[in-house]
Amino acid sequence: MSLLPVEAAIAAILARVPAVRPEIVVLADANGRVLAQTLFATHDQPPFNASAMDGYAVRAADITPGHRLTLIGISQAGAGFPGSLAAGQCVRIFTGAPVPPGADAVIMQEEATPNGNLVTFAEQPKPGRSIRAIGNDFATGDALIEAGARMGPMQLAVAAAANAPALTVATRPRIALLATGDELVLPGSPLAPDQIVASNSFGLAPMLAPYAAEVTDHGIARDDRAALRAKLESIFAAEPDILITTGGASVGDHDIVQDVLLELGVTLDFWRINMRPGKPLMFGTRGKTLIFGLPGNPVSAMVTATVFIKPALRKWLGYAEQPNWRLPLAGPTPPNSARRHFMRAQLVHTPTGPELMPISQTDSGHTSSLSNADMLIIQPEFDPGAPAGSTVESIQIDAF
Ligand SMILES: Nc1nc2c(c(=O)[nH]1)N[C@H]1C(S)=C(S)[C@@H](COP(=O)(O)OP(=O)(O)OC[C@H]3O[C@@H](n4cnc5c(N)ncnc54)[C@H](O)[C@@H]3O)O[C@H]1N2
């Protein structure tokens, strides 16, 4: 049985991802979205020379021994001084207020001694002191946030400062989830002796939600061709962008997912990858729908979603692929087999920085070991194992 190398599988999947489709959303709805168009500044920021301090706007050259400047008015934020400054004059000014023409420095009030309408200052400022020059933050035409950036709180504050009421972002896919298996029951159900709680969709939905317009959980399909077919037909009728099944991906008599998908006109791009966990992953398309058939084992499902589906979703949104993390091992790794191993690991903080502690559990059905897993160490095929301290590649599980 030939197993597809991981890179070839990722390349085959990425080749099926459609080009970014832009849409416009108001700023308040843009958190977490990926920009589809670079945001350019349409004004200068600050829009005028602004005071950075509460104090006095002066002409620096006037502050010479024996000076006494005449106070001629006030400039407040939102209500600038209407005139300009001549030699020997100063204007009371507050933080954020426009610096009047003629002034070239602001002196904070702690360094000023007012006496009636005359003011003296402790020392001569350098020209430009405590003034935020027009356009110093950004200038009209500047590229503020590049297409492909993900909008978080910082970026949204910048977009608002740039006076953008709405942003052009990437349209997100609609994702459908379907668990398969006669043994599965929903969390909270009484368990018969041969039953298992269906957990996969409860991990996959939140993992994929940040990339999706919606993630619809279609529950559990039984290992019965007619029932599975009916369920899949109703899912396909809603034309999801992506369908993710879990379970029934292997070679057992009840592993019917692939057969039924093929009957329904799915074109299979590949099945079975040279990796563990996750070997029986299948991928295909039906019309515009991308279909991922994940293995049922809980660790395999979460690992294959991390390794294959998340890169597809990042490309879908035009978000740049993130580099793997290179970190030292906090404990040794054992020798690997012919299949690439995506090894659960915990990120531990040491006095010299973060390190990866391999989780020794390798059973792909061992759910509880997932809860401590922050990272997946990528252990190469036939790797002889590595001692503590050596640097290895890894994927951060919780990263976008
Ligand atoms: N003869 C062979 N047997 C198996 C092979 C093989 O190559 N030859 N591959 C093994 C590998 S590797 C994997 S991975 C599994 C994958 O099998 P399936 O995708 O067919 O998964 P199921 O048999 O349906 O389930 C496996 C396991 O996971 C539990 N499960 C299923 N769905 C869920 C769910 N939604 N939530 C929680 N747990 C779930 C299920 O009860 C089983 O225990 O095949 C090996 N066999």
Ligand code: MOO
């Ligand atoms: O690939 Mo399976 O997921 O090793 O158990």
